[in-house]
Amino acid sequence: RKTYKLAVLPGDGIGKETVPEGLRVLDAAARRFGFDLELKHYDWSCETYAQTGKMMPDDGLDQLAQSDSVFLGAVGWPGVPDHVSLWGLLIPIRRGFDQYISLRPCKLMPGGRTPLANRGPEDIDFYVVRENTEGEYSSTGGRMFPGTDREFVTQDSVFTRVGVDRVMKYAFELAMTRPRRKLTSATKSNGITFTMPYWDERFAEMAKNYPGVTTDQFHIDILCAHFVQHPDWFDVVVGSNLFGDILSDLGPAVAGSIGIAPSANINPEKKFPSMFEPVHGSAPDIAGKWICNPIGQIWSGAMMLEHLGEKAAADCIVKAIETLLAEGGPRTRDMGGNAGTVDVGKALAEAV
Amino acid sequence: RKTYKLAVLPGDGIGKETVPEGLRVLDAAARRFGFDLELKHYDWSCETYAQTGKMMPDDGLDQLAQSDSVFLGAVGWPGVPDHVSLWGLLIPIRRGFDQYISLRPCKLMPGGRTPLANRGPEDIDFYVVRENTEGEYSSTGGRMFPGTDREFVTQDSVFTRVGVDRVMKYAFELAMTRPRRKLTSATKSNGITFTMPYWDERFAEMAKNYPGVTTDQFHIDILCAHFVQHPDWFDVVVGSNLFGDILSDLGPAVAGSIGIAPSANINPEKKFPSMFEPVHGSAPDIAGKWICNPIGQIWSGAMMLEHLGEKAAADCIVKAIETLLAEGGPRTRDMGGNAGTVDVGKALAEAV
Ligand SMILES: CC(C)[C@H](C(=O)O)[C@@H](O)C(=O)O
Ligand SMILES: CC(C)[C@H](C(=O)O)[C@@H](O)C(=O)O
Numbered sequence: 001r002k003t004y005k006l007a008v009l010p011g012d013g014i015g016k017e018t019v020p021e022g023l024r025v026l027d028a029a030a031r032r033f034g035f036d037l038e039l040k041h042y043d044w045s046c047e048t049y050a051q052t053g054k055m056m057p058d059d060g061l062d063q064l065a066q067s068d069s070v071f072l073g074a075v076g077w078p079g080v081p082d083h084v085s086l087w088g089l090l091i092p093i094r095r096g097f098d099q100y101i102s103l104r105p106c107k108l109m110p111g112g113r114t115p116l117a118n119r120g121p122e123d124i125d126f127y128v129v130r131e132n133t134e135g136e137y138s139s140t141g142g143r144m145f146p147g148t149d150r151e152f153v154t155q156d157s158v159f160t161r162v163g164v165d166r167v168m169k170y171a172f173e174l175a176m177t178r179p180r181r182k183l184t185s186a187t188k189s190n191g192i193t194f195t196m197p198y199w200d201e202r203f204a205e206m207a208k209n210y211p212g213v214t215t216d217q218f219h220i221d222i223l224c225a226h227f228v229q230h231p232d233w234f235d236v237v238v239g240s241n242l243f244g245d246i247l248s249d250l251g252p253a254v255a256g257s258i259g260i261a262p263s264a265n266i267n268p269e270k271k272f273p274s275m276f277e278p279v280h281g282s283a284p285d286i287a288g289k290w291i292c293n294p295i296g297q298i299w300s301g302a303m304m305l306e307h308l309g310e311k312a313a314a315d316c317i318v319k320a321i322e323t324l325l326a327e328g329g330p331r332t333r334d335m336g337g338n339a340g341t342v343d344v345g346k347a348l349a350e351a352v
Numbered sequence: 353r354k355t356y357k358l359a360v361l362p363g364d365g366i367g368k369e370t371v372p373e374g375l376r377v378l379d380a381a382a383r384r385f386g387f388d389l390e391l392k393h394y395d396w397s398c399e400t401y402a403q404t405g406k407m408m409p410d411d412g413l414d415q416l417a418q419s420d421s422v423f424l425g426a427v428g429w430p431g432v433p434d435h436v437s438l439w440g441l442l443i444p445i446r447r448g449f450d451q452y453i454s455l456r457p458c459k460l461m462p463g464g465r466t467p468l469a470n471r472g473p474e475d476i477d478f479y480v481v482r483e484n485t486e487g488e489y490s491s492t493g494g495r496m497f498p499g500t501d502r503e504f505v506t507q508d509s510v511f512t513r514v515g516v517d518r519v520m521k522y523a524f525e526l527a528m529t530r531p532r533r534k535l536t537s538a539t540k541s542n543g544i545t546f547t548m549p550y551w552d553e554r555f556a557e558m559a560k561n562y563p564g565v566t567t568d569q570f571h572i573d574i575l576c577a578h579f580v581q582h583p584d585w586f587d588v589v590v591g592s593n594l595f596g597d598i599l600s601d602l603g604p605a606v607a608g609s610i611g612i613a614p615s616a617n618i619n620p621e622k623k624f625p626s627m628f629e630p631v632h633g634s635a636p637d638i639a640g641k642w643i644c645n646p647i648g649q650i651w652s653g654a655m656m657l658e659h660l661g662e663k664a665a666a667d668c669i670v671k672a673i674e675t676l677l678a679e680g681g682p683r684t685r686d687m688g689g690n691a692g693t694v695d696v697g698k699a700l701a702e703a704v
Contacts, residue, residue, distance in 0.1 A: 082542040115580050117469040141508075141546035151513035155546035156493075161503035190434040191597065194493035194507035221597045225605035228467055228580060245543065245573045246598065253577035 003036040004308050007067035007273065011089070012045045013282025014292040014341075015073020021294035021345025022071065022301045025317060028349040029305060033313040040067065046077035046085055055088030061096045069304050070097075070275040073297065074282035094132055097272035099265035100163065101170050102130035102244060103303070104279065106231075106251030106261070110326035113335075114256035119231065124255045126234040127174060130244020131167040132265060134158050135195075137241045159195045159240070164202045170268055171238035172210045178235050183210075185217040186239035186247060199240065220246070227254050252279055259293055259334050260321075262300035266307060276304040290341045293332040295321055298348055320351035355388040356660050359419035359625065363441070364397045365634025366644040366693075367425020373646035373697025374423065374653045377669060380701040381657060385665040392419060398429035398437055407440030413448045421656050422449075422627040425649065426634035446484055449624035451617035452515065453522050454482035454596060455655070456631065458583075458603030458613070462678035465687075466608035471583065476607045478586040479526060482596020483519040484617060486510050487547075489593045511547045511592070516554045522620055523590035524562045530587050535562075537569040538591035538599060551592065572598070579606050604631055611645055611686050612673075614652035618659060628656040642693045645684040647673055650700055672703035 006026075010019040023039070030037050042063070044056040055075075057063070064070055075090045076082065093099070108114050108124035116124075141155030175183040185203045189196035200217065207215050218226060220243050226233060227250050239247050252261035261279040278296025286292055299321060306314035323329070329347050331337025358378075362371040375391070382389050394415070396408040407427075409415070416422055427442045428434065445451070460466050460476035468476075493507030520537075527535040537555045541548035552569065559567050570578060572595050578585060579602050591599050604613035613631040630648025638644055651673060658666035675681070682699050683689025 083545065086542055087545075115468055117467060136509075137543050137545075139545075143546070143550070149513055153511045153547050153550040154508045155544060156506045156508055157488075159505045161501055188594070188597075190438055191489050192507060192594070193435065193439075193489075193491075194495070195505050198495070198505040220594075221601035224576060224598055224602040225610055228602065228605045229610075242540070242544070242572075245540075246576055249573035250576040250580065250602075253580045258577055258581075 001034060001036060003038055004069065005038045005040070005067045007042060007064045007070045008039050009042045009044055009070060010073040011075045011282065012047075012077045012085075013074055013284050013287035014280075015045075015075070015282055017287070017290055017292055017341045018278065018294040018297035019071065019073040021341060021348075022297035024345045024349045025298045025320075025352055026301045026305070028352040029301075029310070029313040029317055032316070032352060033310060035310060035313075044089060045075070046080040049080055049084060049088065055085060056092075061092065064093065064273060065097075067273050068308060069273050071301065071304060072275055072277040074278070074280065076282045078284050093275055094265050097267055097275070098133065099267050099272070099274055100131065100133045100166060101264070101266040101268060102132040102248065103174075103264040103266055104128045104130070104248040104251065104261060106248070106255045107257065108255045109257060109260075110322055111328070112256045112325060114254065116228070116231070116254060123232040126231070126251065127236045128244060128248040128251050129167065129171040129174060129236060129238045130248055131163060131239070131241050132244075133241070134160060134163045135241035157192075157195050159198055161202070164199060165206065168203060168206045168238060171236055172206060172213055175213045175236040176210065180214075180235040181212055182214045182216075182235035184223075184234055184237045185215065186220050186223050186237060186243040187217050188220045188243075190219055203238075223247070224250055227251060231255070249279070260295035260299065262296055262303050264300070264303045264307065274304075274307055276300040276307075291333055292341050293334050294341050294345050295348075298345065316352055317348070320348050323351060324348060353386060353388060355390055356421065357390045357392065357419045359394060359416045359422045360391050361394045361396055361422060362425040363427045363634065364399075364429045364437075365426055365636050365639035366632075367427070367634055369639070369642055369644055369693045370630065370646040370649035371423065371425040373693060373700075374649035376697045376701045377650045377672075377704055378653045378657070380704040381662070381665040381669055384668070384704060385662060387662060387665075396441060397427070398432040401432055401436065401440065407437060408444075413444065416445065416625060417449070419625050420660060421625050423653065423656060424627055424629040426630070426632065428634045430636050445627055446617050449619055449627070450485065451619050451624070451626055452483065452485045452518060453616070453618040453620060454484040454600065455616040455618055456480045456482070456600040456603065456613060458600070458607045459609065460607045461609060461612075461674055463680070464608045464677060466606065468580070468583070468606060475584040478583070478603065479588045480596060480600040480603050481519065481523040481526060481588060481590045482600055483515060483591070483593050484596075485593070486512060486515045487593035509544075509547050511550055513554070516551060517558065520555060520558045520590060523588055524558060524565055527565045527588040528562065532566075532587040533564055534566045534568075534587035536575075536586055536589045537567065538572050538575050538589060538595040539569050540572045540595070542571055555590075575599070576602055579603060583607070601631070612647035612651065614648055614655050616652070616655045616659065626656075626659055628652040628659075643685055644693050645686050646693050646697050647700075650697065668704055669700070672700050675703060676700060
């Protein structure tokens with residue numbers, strides 16, 4: 001009987017409400033599929049920051065490193081600037097644990113509500129694979145001539161062979177597991193003329209190793225347009241840190257799932273723990289009311305189980321979500337119902 | 353009686369078919385509203401490149417500088433790489449003439465076809481103002497350790513005080529002319545931590561001069577999602593070169609107008625000519641058949657007249673397009689009809 005060690009970080013706001021429901025469903029899956037979960041709870045958050053001046057202790061990463069996976073709620077709270085909250089907790093985990101893949105399914109669930117006309121679940125079902133450590137999110141740059149008319153600020157985009165090749169490899173491997181075996185690359189080599197042609201060059205090079213995968217590429221501007229006009233064209237889409245960030249919000253928006261979409265920050269070699277979190281944030285406006293939708297958290301739990309090797313359990317959770325949505329199980333307000341957070345969690349745990 | 357000098361560049365592919373129709377409608381407007389157009393034709397294109405090895409002559413910009421405006425069709429043809437065609441003609445004009453504003457209306461026309469469910473013309477009617485000379489489209493960067501495992505490529509993003517302030521000023525001024533007086537800034541200061549906080553800083557500073565304008569800002573990822581989910585939130589949106597590029601394709605896609613949308617590259621001080629071109633490209637697949645839709649070109653002509661100071665004539669052309677679309681006038685294939693390019697041009701010229 002396998003045991004997985006989870007570091008549980010509810011974080012801020014509705015994270016404290018969704019994480020318990022995520023755990024409820026994970027627990028049900030563990031019992032049904034015969035594995036154990038060993039939980040360790042961490043209250044690191046903007047409250048911790050208010051008390052200690054730090055989002056997490058200095059040895060925070062060392063503590064988390066003992067776990068197999070990190071199960072995160074949401075980070076951020078009004079009054080605490082992003083460069084403190086996100087750059088004090090979320091980003092250090094992503095980078096410190098070399099979680100170089102951000103993976104997000106963009107999937108119109110049966111009964112889901114896409115803003116697009118005449119689109120069904122068969123039309124919107126793809127993954128966005130985002131590079132999660134380098135690219136446009138660099139730490140080099142600066143300001144000259146501050147406060148004068150000559151003032152300017154620069155920031156480098158940095159694309160390394162190692163960084164580009166490994167995210168592409170992951171994306172090609174993922175495409176190989178999908179029925180359509182199709183991979184789309186997001187580029188902008190017609191405008192951003194150093195880094196993006198390099199991205200294209202490596203994509204073409206990597207494609208040689210995967211003759212079974214159909215490839216294409218679009219500039220990010222028209223690619224965003226295609227997400228809206230032709231979401232059915234896509235199977236797996238790979239993008240840089242920035243382009244992947246944009247596409248992995250636009251994709252769920254198009255699928256009508258932005259409030260329930262999951263996200264995985266993965267270190268594929270499992271040298272470090274990976275981290276699983278819903279796409280939504282801490283939602284200060286509804287926090288504390290126990291009316292938020294826990295499906296994004298629960299779905300993130302499914303992605304975590306898949307990563308840990310419990311594919312059957314993961315599929316079972318996703319199926320339970322699909323069934324609940326399709327058959328009018330309890331719904332929170334954002335989906336037009338009036339169930340509470342706990343009602344949805346319990347219904348899904350039971351279904352599993 | 354005023355005379356405007358136009359430099360006419362059909363360019364490649366369907367540009368040769370749309371530009372004559374654009375001119376037909378401009379000519380009708382000139383006769384009705386009492387001004388003259390003095391045309392100078394230039395055949396610079398990928399064909400020129402095939403013959404001369406250059407997209408335009410060395411003194412190309414000097415020649416164009418004699419005109420009040422440049423009326424462009426489309427640039428690009430299979431077999432000629434973008435860095436030759438675009439960077440040999442389109443980009444040098446934008447930069448050489450300091451056309452630091454790219455302006456694109458995102459407007460659902462009456463009878464238009466948005467891919468969104470339950471959205472009417474009252475829901476989608478905004479402008480994207482894009483910085484058009486600096487930012488992420490820089491010319492500094494390079495490659496180290498080529499061909500090795502340590503290979504990396506960098507490219508600077510460069511945001512200057514002059515460059516940022518002037519595009520924001522333009523956007524605020526535009527917002528002042530709109531009934532809702534609302535301006536949204538596209539940022540990503542939570543991830544891109546040198547340049548984007550500077551962008552936010554200047555936006556906040558400029559906003560002080562325009563107390564009558566309501567402002568907000570979103571990170572580009574969620575902003576793209578909002579374009580799909582809440583297009584009615586937007587009035588004027590200002591973005592950097594890259595973010596503006598993305599939003600000004602996504603906006604027309606959401607409005608269902610990507611095939612007919614116009615675009616203006618403006619030097620607001622009129623120190624240099626401005627350039628007007630449709631958003632669509634040269635469409636090699638349908639070029640030469642005279643079935644392409646000339647509305648993007650004609651609408652670009654309207655933007656040109658507005659820039660030249662002929663607002664009544666500009667409004668009249670836009671009205672004619674709206675009426676044709678709403679009342680089932682001749683339509684090209686892309687809009688479900690079977691009219692030719694010339695039929696649409698003639699109908700609009702007549703209406704004007
Ligand atoms: C052709 C290309 C460089 C260009 C850009 O990104 O500026 C295009 O997408 C546009 O918007 O006109
Ligand atoms: C919080 C922020 C830095 C982040 C990002 O851009 O990576 C967010 O948008 C996300 O996608 O998790």
